[in-house]
Every structure is written in structure tokens, then in C-alpha cells.
Amino acid sequence: xxxxxxxxxxxxxxxxxxxxxxxxxxxxxxxxxxxxxxxxxxxxxxxxxxxxxxxxxxxxxxxxxxxxxxxxxxxxxxxxxxxxxxxxxxxxxxxxxxxxxxxxxxxxxxxxxxxxxxxxxxxxxxxxxxxxxxxxxxxxxxxxxxxxxxxxxxxx
Numbered sequence: 001x002x003x004x005x006x007x008x009x010x011x012x013x014x015x016x017x018x019x020x021x022x023x024x025x026x027x028x029x030x031x032x033x034x035x036x037x038x039x040x041x042x043x044x045x046x047x048x049x050x051x052x053x054x055x056x057x058x059x060x061x062x063x064x065x066x067x068x069x070x071x072x073x074x075x076x077x078x079x080x081x082x083x084x085x086x087x088x089x090x091x092x093x094x095x096x097x098x099x100x101x102x103x104x105x106x107x108x109x110x111x112x113x114x115x116x117x118x119x120x121x122x123x124x125x126x127x128x129x130x131x132x133x134x135x136x137x138x139x140x141x142x143x144x145x146x147x148x149x150x151x152x153x154x155x156x
């Protein structure tokens with residue numbers, strides 16, 4: 001297995017894994033929303049999402065990586081550095097693993113690489129946003145030292 005910086009040619013596969021993972025997360029967090037509704041919502045922003053990711057690939061504040069084996073992308077991740085007043089903070093924005101390769105330590109490898117990159121950027125702290133009901137993701141983050149700090153709530 002090898003981790004490398006993501007490239008524009010990886011976008012199609014990254015997007016496929018992202019959609020698959022978003023649906024799986026959605027089922028956990030929003031059990032009353034159908035898979036069809038989730039796909040429709042994800043497709044609505046597909047073009048903008050891909051264009052935004054392309055721009056981030058060249059940004060010094062973003063780090064996009066893929067983990068691959070035999071030229072097959074098994075998962076990907078993204079981290080970014082944000083300026084907050086007089087210091088920098090790190091944010092793990094995404095870690096997604098292809099459904100066929102979960103529970104094999106791939107997410108942990110990706111997350112560790114993103115943390116390492118953020119530490120090299122001299123951030124004061126690192127945050128990761130994830131859905132509360134995504135227990136596997138919570139356990140992985142806690143295993144690597146992350147602690148819950150807040151609860152975000154929404155009213156529609």
C-alpha cells in the first residue's frame with residue numbers, strides 16, 4: 001500500500017468513494033431519508049464539488065491524498081490549514097475508504113498521514129468533523145487522541 005498526493009486524474013474515483021461513504025454515513029445519521037433522496041442531493045452539487053476539489057489540489061492550505069494498492073485507490077483523505085486570528089488551526093475534512101476495503105486499517109493510515117502533514121504546518125490544534133452516529137469514525141478518531149469538544153445542532 002502506498003499513500004500519495006491526489007491528482008486531478010483521481011477525481012472520478014475519489015468522488016465514487018465519497019458518494020458511497022456519504023450514503024453509508026447518511027443511513028446512520030438520517031435513517032428516515034431514502035438512499036434515492038441522498039443520491040439526488042449528492043448529485044445536485046456534484047459539479048461544484050468536483051470543481052472545488054480541483055482548486056484545492058493546488059492549494060498550499062489543502063492536502064489531498066489517496067491510499068492505493070496495485071494502482072487501485074482504496075481510500076482518500078483531505079486536511080486543510082485555516083488562519084484563525086494569530087494562529088493556524090488544522091482541520092481533517094474527509095477520510096473515506098472504499099466499502100470493499102473497510103476494517104483493514106486504511107482509514108487509520110490516511111488519518112495518521114493527514115495529522116502528520118498538519119503538524120508539519122505548525123497548527124495549534126487539529127479538529128475533525130464527523131457525524132455523531134458514525135461510531136466507526138468516532139472510534140478511529142478517539143484511538144488517535146481526538147476528544148469530543150462540542151455538539152453541533154440544526155433546526156430545519
